[in-house]
Every structure is written in C-alpha cells, then in structure tokens.
Amino acid sequence: MGNIKVRFAPSPTGMLHVGNARTALISWLFTRANNGHFMLRIDDTDKVRSKDEYELAIEEGLSWMGMDWDSKARQRDRSDIYESKIEQLKTDGRLYPCYETPEELDLKRKSQLSRKLPPIYDREALELSEDKIKSYKAQGRKPHWRFKLNHAPIIWNDIVRGDIKFDGKDLSDPVLIREDGSPLYHICSVIDDIDYDITHVVRGEDHVSNTACHIQMFEALGAKAPIFAHLPLLSDKEGGKLSKRIGSLSLKDLQDDGLEPMSIVSLMARLGSSEPIEAFSDIKTVIDNFDISKFSRGTPKFDAEELVRLNTKILHEMSFDNAKPRLIELDLSELDEEFWNIVRPNITRMSDAKEWWNVAKGPVTPIIEDPEFIKAALELMPPTPWNKDTWMNWANAVKAQTGRKGKKLFMPLRQALTGMDHGPELSELLLLIGADNAKQRLQNDKKAA
Numbered sequence: 001m002g003n004i005k006v007r008f009a010p011s012p013t014g015m016l017h018v019g020n021a022r023t024a025l026i027s028w029l030f031t032r033a034n035n036g037h038f039m040l041r042i043d044d045t046d047k048v049r050s051k052d053e054y055e056l057a058i059e060e061g062l063s064w065m066g067m068d069w070d071s072k073a074r075q076r077d078r079s080d081i082y083e084s085k086i087e088q089l090k091t092d093g094r095l096y097p098c099y100e101t102p103e104e105l106d107l108k109r110k111s112q113l114s115r116k117l118p119p120i121y122d123r124e125a126l127e128l129s130e131d132k133i134k135s136y137k138a139q140g141r142k143p144h145w146r147f148k149l150n151h152a153p154i155i156w157n158d159i160v161r162g163d164i165k166f167d168g169k170d171l172s173d174p175v176l177i178r179e180d181g182s183p184l185y186h187i188c189s190v191i192d193d194i195d196y197d198i199t200h201v202v203r204g205e206d207h208v209s210n211t212a213c214h215i216q217m218f219e220a221l222g223a224k225a226p227i228f229a230h231l232p233l234l235s236d237k238e239g240g241k242l243s244k245r246i247g248s249l250s251l252k253d254l255q256d257d258g259l260e261p262m263s264i265v266s267l268m269a270r271l272g273s274s275e276p277i278e279a280f281s282d283i284k285t286v287i288d289n290f291d292i293s294k295f296s297r298g299t300p301k302f303d304a305e306e307l308v309r310l311n312t313k314i315l316h317e318m319s320f321d322n323a324k325p326r327l328i329e330l331d332l333s334e335l336d337e338e339f340w341n342i343v344r345p346n347i348t349r350m351s352d353a354k355e356w357w358n359v360a361k362g363p364v365t366p367i368i369e370d371p372e373f374i375k376a377a378l379e380l381m382p383p384t385p386w387n388k389d390t391w392m393n394w395a396n397a398v399k400a401q402t403g404r405k406g407k408k409l410f411m412p413l414r415q416a417l418t419g420m421d422h423g424p425e426l427s428e429l430l431l432l433i434g435a436d437n438a439k440q441r442l443q444n445d446k447k448a449a
C-alpha cells in the first residue's frame with residue numbers, strides 16, 4: 001500500500017474504554033503493518049466535557065499498550081481553520097441557518113413518528129420568510145446551522161463492511177454549527193481529515209451513517225473522501241450489548257486488575273477477525289501478522305475471562321528479561337531468573353509472583369495438622385547443601401519411616417512448608433525456601449520466617 005496516514009480521534013471526555021482502545025489498536029496495527037503515519041487527534045470540540053486529565057489518561061493508556069504516534073493535533077487549537085471553511089460552505093449555500101428550539105424539534109420528531117414517518121428534518125428553515133426570520137431574531141433566537149445534503153445516492157466500499165449505499169434523502173441534514181457559533185465534531189473531523197491528508201479512517205460502526213454525511217462534506221469542500229473501515233462494536237459474551245459492567249470497562253480498569261498489556265493487545269488484534277486468537281508476547285509479531293481485511297461485520301464477543309487466559313499463557317512463556325521490569329514495579333527486584341522460571345507456570349497475574357516470593361521467603365503460617373508426622377519429617381531433613389534431588393530423597397526417607405505415600409505424604413509436608421495446599425513443584429520450591437526457613441516452618445516456630 002502507498003503512503004497511508006491514519007488517525008485515532010478520541011474525545012477526551014472520559015477514560016479510554018475497551019471499545020475505543022480496540023479501535024485505536026486496530027488503526028495503529030493497520031498503520032504500522034503498512035509503514036504508514038499514525039496521528040493522534042484529540043476531538044475536544046465539546047469544551048465543557050473535555051478535560052486535560054482524560055487526554056493524558058488516553059495517551060498513557062495507548063503507550064501502556066505499546067502504541068506510539070507520529071503526530072498529534074487538538075481540535076481546540078484549530079478554530080480559525082474551521083472558521084474559514086465554514087464561511088466557504090455558507091457562501092456555497094451548503095450551510096443554512098435554522099431557528100427551531102430543541103423543544104420544537106422534539107415535537108416535530110414525535111409527530112413524524114406518530115404518523116409512522118422517519119424522523120428526518122423537514123427543512124422548514126429553508127422556507128422561512130424574511131419577516132419570520134426577523135421576528136425570530138427580535139425574540140433573541142440565534143440560529144444553528146445545518147449541512148444541506150444532496151438528495152442523491154452515497155456509495156462507498158468499506159474495508160470491513162463491503163459496499164455500502166445510502167441516499168441523501170433518507171438522512172437528516174446534520175447540524176454542524178451550534179447556536180453559540182461553535183462547530184460540531186462532524187465538520188471539524190472532515191476538515192482535519194482533509195488538511196492532514198488522512199487516507200484511511202478506521203472507526204466504530206456507530207459512525208456509519210455519519211460517514212454518509214461526511215462523504216458529502218468532503219465533496220462540498222472539494223476533497224476526495226478517505227477510505228473507511230467501520231468495525232463492529234463489541235458485545236458481551238452472551239452476544240448482547242456490552243453489559244453495564246463491561247460497558248463501562250476502561251483500559252485503566254484492566255491495567256489496575258494487573259493484566260499484561262500484551263494480553264489485551266493479543267485479544268483485541270484478533271477479536272472479530274477470521275484469524276485465531278493467539279497469546280502474543282511481543283507487539284512486533286502482532287504487526288507482522290496483522291491483516292485488516294480479515295475483519296468482518298459479525299459482532300465480536302468480549303469475554304474478560306479470555307483475557308485472563310491469555311494473560312496466564314503470556315506469563316507462562318515470558319522470559320526473565322521481559323518479566324524483570326514488571327517485577328521491579330512490584331518491588332520484586334531481588335527475584336532472580338531461577339525463581340522466575342520456577343514460579344512462572346503457577347501464576348495468572350504478575351502480582352502472583354509476589355505471593356510465591358512471600359511463600360519462599362516468608363513469613364508464612366505453616367499448616368500442621370499432624371505434629372507427630374511433621375516431627376518425624378523434620379528429623380529426616382537432609383543436610384545441606386541441597387540440590388534438585390533433595391526433595392525426593394527426603395520424601396522417600398519419610399515414606400520409608402512413616403509408611404505414608406501419595407497425597408497423605410506430600411500434602412502435609414507442603415502445607416507445613418508453605419502454609420498452602422498448592423503451588424510450584426516442591427523439588428524446586430524447596431530450594432527457594434532454603435534449609436533455614438524449612439526447618440523453622442516444620443518446627444512451627446512462631447518467629448519463623
């Protein structure tokens with residue numbers, strides 16, 4: 001593909017939601033897979049709801065997932081540019097003033113619906129007499145402005161949805177300028193996409209009918225519309241609309257839950273595509289294997305448990321070098337490669353490593369249900385130095401002396417040594433616990449480490 005330029009355009013009115021994080025990721029992977037330019041565009045035309053802290057959180061979220069951007073723009077810095085294009089559309093007669101109040105528009109809609117008519121704006125504003133306009137102005141009414149759609153077919157080939165056809169006559173002329181004179185998202189977005197030479201727009205399918213209007217705005221401004229890819233929105237795992245709980249799930253929630261960013265990347269890069277979901281350990285491989293044409297219209301089901309499964313798999317395969325920075329974040333800088341390799345198969349989240357660290361280094365509360373048995377085991381504890389055969393030799397000796405075997409032999413020892421009834425192989429864990437700790441635990445010394 002030639003020089004492609006793609007933008008991700010979040011509104012900084014809240015935390016980055018999983019659905020938007022997915023749109024960002026797919027846009028980014030598509031761009032990087034095609035050596036394109038990725039732009040972050042902050043859609044902050046809503047001055048009341050847009051907040052700097054959300055903008056920062058969005059950037060942090062993208063970076064956490066491993067995404068970067070080649071340029072950044074904010075719509076609030078571009079008012080003058082919008083102003084001149086808006087004037088052009090007014091001069092060309094593509095923007096027309098409307099004086100209806102929200103209540104009047106609501107009444108119109110209700111009356112259309114009660115007559116089983118589609119709630120399309122009836123263009124009454126185009127019929128207003130000079131006198132009527134004068135009287136509205138005298139009442140202090142200020143106009144909002146609508147874009148006059150051509151009543152003609154609007155056709156495009158969508159990367160995800162294939163051929164799409166609308167007719168301008170079935171759509172309401174969109175409002176582009178508010179009563180206070182400020183421009184709305186639609187026009188700012190189209191002007192930006194033109195100015196920044198955006199070649200591809202990847203966004204959610206909730207924008208499909210907006211796109212039909214946007215295509216006419218590109219034409220009205222003398223530009224060629226970009227290529228569109230509208231991704232289906234995520235549903236919950238039963239296939240319903242994202243439930244309230246998941247519906248409000250932000251990327252930050254997943255981060256706070258202790259999940260690895262690569263588990264989210266792995267899931268979102270494939271969910272809704274015909275490619276199988278795989279646990280990827282690095283983002284470069286995801287880019288190299290990414291193909292946007294594999295996405296289709298079917299609604300992808302988001303299952304948080306699947307994320308945990310991927311997270312587990314990613315951790316089980318993670319090298320010590322990759323784990324190291326995460327371990328340092330968790331105050332586990334002393335945890336070395338040997339320890340990592342032993343606990344890695346036993347963790348679901350990185351923070352579980354801390355649990356095993358505590359099990360090895362203490363303090364732990366030993367579980368001792370049969371003190372006699374544990375006393376016998378203590379007496380048979382092999383001398384140091386210990387090696388990987390120590391555990392088996394010790395267990396065999398205890399077995400010979402007490403006649404116990406299987407679970408009855410191993411479980412009480414595990415419980416006494418670790419205070420838990422599951423965990424990494426004792427042959428390995430024992431070496432991490434060390435002879436001093438092991439002895440103290442079997443003695444059930446209250447000061448035991």
Ligand code: GLU
Pocket residue numbers: 008009010011043185189202203207
């Ligand atoms: N700010 C819009 C949104 O978050 C952007 C849509 C678009 O990509 O044009 O829905």
